Amino acid sequence: MCNNAVTDTGIxxxxxxxxxxxxxxxxxxxxAAAGHLPPQIGQLTxxxxxxxxxxxxxxxLPTQIGLLTDLTAIDVCCQSLxxxLPTQLGLLxxxxxxxxxxxxxxxFIPTELGNTxxxxxxxxxxxxxxxxxxxxxxxxxxSLYLQGNSLSGxxxxxxxxxxxxxxxxxxxxxxxxx
Numbered sequence: 001m002c003n004n005a006v007t008d009t010g011i012x013x014x015x016x017x018x019x020x021x022x023x024x025x026x027x028x029x030x031x032a033a034a035g036h037l038p039p040q041i042g043q044l045t046x047x048x049x050x051x052x053x054x055x056x057x058x059x060x061l062p063t064q065i066g067l068l069t070d071l072t073a074i075d076v077c078c079q080s081l082x083x084x085l086p087t088q089l090g091l092l093x094x095x096x097x098x099x100x101x102x103x104x105x106x107x108f109i110p111t112e113l114g115n116t117x118x119x120x121x122x123x124x125x126x127x128x129x130x131x132x133x134x135x136x137x138x139x140x141x142x143s144l145y146l147q148g149n150s151l152s153g154x155x156x157x158x159x160x161x162x163x164x165x166x167x168x169x170x171x172x173x174x175x176x177x178x
Contacts, residue, residue, distance in 0.1 A: 037059065057080065101123060124147045141159065
C-alpha cells in the first residue's frame with residue numbers, strides 16, 4: 001500500500017507495513033499488514049470501506065477515523081487492536097457494518113454509535129465492559145454479536161435484530177441484579 005496512491009498522505013509514516021492492495025474508495029488487506037493505524041488515516045476522506053482481516057495490526061483505532069464521514073464499513077477483525085473504541089465513531093453517520101471481533105478492546109461501548117446506521121455489528125470476544133447503551137435502539141440492527149465480553153445489565157428496550165441477535169456470553173439477565 002505504501003507504494004501506491006496513499007503515499008502523499010503520510011499514512012505510511014510509522015503506520016503499517018506489508019499492505020499491498022488499495023482502491024480509490026476502500027482499503028483492503030488480508031494477512032499481510034503489521035503495525036498500527038496511524039492518525040493520518042483521517043486524511044483519506046473519500047474512503048467508504050476499511051477492510052483489514054487477520055493481520056497484525058495493534059494499538060487503538062485512531063480518533064481521526066471520525067473524519068471519514070463517507071465510511072460505510074469497518075472490518076478490523078482478528079487483530080491486536082486494544083484500548084477503548086473512539087467516541088468519534090458516532091460521527092460516521094453512514095457506518096452500516098462494524099466488525100471488530102477478536103480484538104482485546106477494553107472499556108465501554110460508545111453511546112455515540114447510536115448516531116450511525118449500523119445494521120451489522122460484531123464485537124464478540126473483545127473484552128468490552130459496562131452496559132449496552134440504550135442509544136443503540138436508534139440504529140437498524142439486523143445482526144448484533146457481543147458474546148465473549150464482560151458486559152452487564154440488560155439488553156435495552158428497543159435494541160432489536162431482525163435476523164440474528166446474539167446476547168453477550170453469559171446471557172445478560174432480563175432484569176438488573178440487585
